[in-house]
Amino acid sequence: MKKLKKNIASSILRAINSAFAGADTPSEAEIVSMLEYPPDETMGDLAFPCFKLSRALRKAPPVIAAEVAKAFECDGVEKCEVAGGYLNFRISNSYYAALAPRIIAEGGEYGRSHVGDGKTVVLDYSAPNICKPFHIGHLASTVIGHSLKMIHAFSGYNCVGINHLGDWGTQFGKQILAYKLWGDKETVERGGVDELVRLYVKFHAEAENDDSLNTRAREEFTKLEHGDEENTALWRWFVKISLDECNRTYDKLGITFDSYAGESFYTDKMPEQVEKLKESGLLKVDNGASIVDLSEYNMPPCLILKSDGSTLYPTRDIAAAVYRDRTYHFDKCIYVTASQQCLHFAQWFKVVELMGYDFYDKLVHVPYGMVSIDGAKLATRTGNVILIRDLIDAAVEKVAAVIDEKNPDLENREQVAQDVGVGAIVFHYLLNSRIKDTNFIMDDALSFDGSTGPYAQYTYARTCSLIEKAGDIKNANVTVTEPSEAALMKTLSRFEEVVDAALRDYEPSTITRYIIDVCVAFNRFYQDCKILGAENDDVRASRVSLVKATNTVLANALPLICMKTPKKI
RNA sequence: GUCUCCGUAGCUCAGCAGGAUAGAGCGUUCGCCUCCUAAGCGAAAGGCCGGCGGUUCGAAUCCGCCCGGGGACGCCA
Numbered sequence: 040m041k042k043l044k045k046n047i048a049s050s051i052l053r054a055i056n057s058a059f060a061g062a063d064t065p066s067e068a069e070i071v072s073m074l075e076y077p078p079d080e081t082m083g084d085l086a087f088p089c090f091k092l093s094r095a096l097r098k099a100p101p102v103i104a105a106e107v108a109k110a111f112e113c114d115g116v117e118k119c120e121v122a123g124g125y126l127n128f129r130i131s132n133s134y135y136a137a138l139a140p141r142i143i144a145e146g147g148e149y150g151r152s153h154v155g156d157g158k159t160v161v162l163d164y165s166a167p168n169i170c171k172p173f174h175i176g177h178l179a180s181t182v183i184g185h186s187l188k189m190i191h192a193f194s195g196y197n198c199v200g201i202n203h204l205g206d207w208g209t210q211f212g213k214q215i216l217a218y219k220l221w222g223d224k225e226t227v228e229r230g231g232v233d234e235l236v237r238l239y240v241k242f243h244a245e246a247e248n249d250d251s252l253n254t255r256a257r258e259e260f261t262k263l264e265h266g267d268e269e270n271t272a273l274w275r276w277f278v279k280i281s282l283d284e285c286n287r288t289y290d291k292l293g294i295t296f297d298s299y300a301g302e303s304f305y306t307d308k309m310p311e312q313v314e315k316l317k318e319s320g321l322l323k324v325d326n327g328a329s330i331v332d333l334s335e336y337n338m339p340p341c342l343i344l345k346s347d348g349s350t351l352y353p354t355r356d357i358a359a360a361v362y363r364d365r366t367y368h369f370d371k372c373i374y375v376t377a378s379q380q381c382l383h384f385a386q387w388f389k390v391v392e393l394m395g396y397d398f399y400d401k402l403v404h405v406p407y408g409m410v411s412i413d414g415a416k417l418a419t420r421t422g423n424v425i426l427i428r429d430l431i432d433a434a435v436e437k438v439a440a441v442i443d444e445k446n447p448d449l450e451n452r453e454q455v456a457q458d459v460g461v462g463a464i465v466f467h468y469l470l471n472s473r474i475k476d477t478n479f480i481m482d483d484a485l486s487f488d489g490s491t492g493p494y495a496q497y498t499y500a501r502t503c504s505l506i507e508k509a510g511d512i513k514n515a516n517v518t519v520t521e522p523s524e525a526a527l528m529k530t531l532s533r534f535e536e537v538v539d540a541a542l543r544d545y546e547p548s549t550i551t552r553y554i555i556d557v558c559v560a561f562n563r564f565y566q567d568c569k570i571l572g573a574e575n576d577d578v579r580a581s582r583v584s585l586v587k588a589t590n591t592v593l594a595n596a597l598p599l600i601c602m603k604t605p606k607k608i
Numbered sequence: 609g610u611c612u613c614c615g616u617a618g619c620u621c622a623g624c625a626g627g628a629u630a631g632a633g634c635g636u637u638c639g640c641c642u643c644c645u646a647a648g649c650g651a652a653a654g655g656c657c658g659g660c661g662g663u664u665c666g667a668a669u670c671c672g673c674c675c676g677g678g679g680a681c682g683c684c685a
Contacts, residue, residue, distance in 0.1 A: 345683045489633040
């Protein structure tokens with residue numbers, strides 16, 4: 040459709056020039072961006088509003104439309120109608136018919152763009168805190184980040200996924216002390232993160248009445264900072280336990296990272312940046328703390344060092360950005376975090392710019408809205424959390440029950456239940472604009488009807504099943520006659536521009552919404568037209584081609600939103 | 609207080625680099641399995657797009673003010 044739009048735009052331009060010689064005309068690219076999809080299918084497949092041209096051409100829009108229509112001619116467009124100030128184009132069925140074999144031939148390449156060829160993008164996402172439960176609040180960054188990685192890779196970028204672990208800080212002094220006081224090896228090995236959390240919670244309870252514990256915890260952390268052997272070993276062990284827990288979820292989601300360089304990794308990389316800030320005169324001491332004043336940019340100051348000289352969140356992010364620039368030479372560095380951190384990112388991005396780093400305009404913050412349960416903030420302490428593993432278990436269990444009811448003979452029952460259960464959750468997370476707050480409701484996340492993951496996977500499985508039953512069909516001569524066939528092909532033709540939009544806006548839901556459109560169009564076609572039982576072999580072969588084209592698009596699109604593609608469900 | 613995000617059907621949300629009569633899903637009511645997976649398809653009902661102004665040939669979409677909600681705003685990350 041991108042190509043067809045370009046052709047139509049160029050034809051429109053030609054028609055304008057021949058009808059209004061010598062007039063001031065828009066560029067082809069401008070016309071492409073003016074083309075739109077009419078609100079109603081009956082009007083046409085594409086529309087060109089002529090209103091904006093009326094000033095330059097000094098004619099009323101309907102007159103322009105009529106004149107352009109007279110001279111308009113373009114391959115793939117069978118009709119060009121005037122409707123008020125609009126020009127409505129009807130795309131020929133032969134264009135759609137020709138598209139199906141092209142999609143099938145391109146296979147995994149269909150919809151792929153090359154805007155990122157030769158470029159590198161670093162994506163920082165998920166970033167769980169070590170020794171903390173992995174709950175539904177972390178799932179947003181995880182799936183949005185990974186989806187953006189997939190979308191970028193599909194657009195040609197070389198992608199580096201970084202899991203910036205929260206693996207450093209005074210809380211590890213508390214964790215170590217709690218373990219030394221009340222923990223034991225065996226229990227932690229058996230209980231994993233749950234046991235670590237129990238110890239941590241116990242520490243806070245005990246410290247309420249005994250402040251000396253806080254002092255001792257600080258000492259433990261200081262020992263860790265200075266490389267104390269025992270504490271380092273404990274810390275490494277805690278990190279491993281936490282990561283093992285997260286990896287179980289990442290495995291189910293099909294997520295891998297290229298780097299796990301977390302906060303601890305940058306401890307020795309901050310002094311250089313602090314030094315640079317001092318030298319450049321950007322750093323000012325205020326109330327004992329070292330800050331960069333940003334009042335000129337209408338922002339509160341960015342804190343670089345506490346009054347005791349220790350570093351802060353922005354310090355680490357600056358050091359990490361510099362390290363990543365030197366290591367990966369990125370063309371973009373994307374941070375997927377909750378929107379609460381918007382100011383923080385705006386601040387340190389500005390500081391990086393003031394420091395003179397030329398990569399400052401390659402830093403991108405991609406925020407998402409708050410996740411709550413029953414309108415209440417997620418909080419480990421009050422117990423208002425849902426663990427990701429519990430959520431996944433519930434989803435998988437529910438899917439398994441549906442399978443037992445609808446498809447008891449299914450092979451790979453376990454694996455399919457897993458893929459569909461996880462898919463339901465991921466789809467639910469990536470359905471809406473990322474910036475919106477979400478009130479997490481279990482029943483909605485585990486719904487299988489309507490615009491849901493299972494619906495998408497069900498539709499995909501339908502295409503697989505049809506293709507399998509159709510057997511080998513060679514040299515199908517594709518014809519598009521039924522409205523539902525044309526509508527399906529029109530939807531499939533939009534894939535490229537949907538990927539572009541998702542990339543431009545850092546918005547995975549654009550893909551999710553599109554997948555629904557494809558499924559709706561396909562299921563309508565499926566309902567309207569007999570495929571395997573078509574009236575003759577030609578029609579049958581043609582329709583199977585449409586099924587194959589749909590199958591290709593779904594196979595390419597579903598992984599972009601972290602969805603698996605089981606062939607049978 | 610300042611900054612910022614959000615406000616569209618009973619509920620959850622699309623649509624927002626301005627375009628034609630504002631769309632889905634859930635829920636409700638009613639249809640469709642002797643036929644390719646009914647996790648499906650169709651139909652009905654449901655709206656002053658938070659409010660008031662402005663810009664424009666045209667505003668759910670852009671701008672201003674107001675109302676309601678979330679978030680951030682110096683030693684957490």
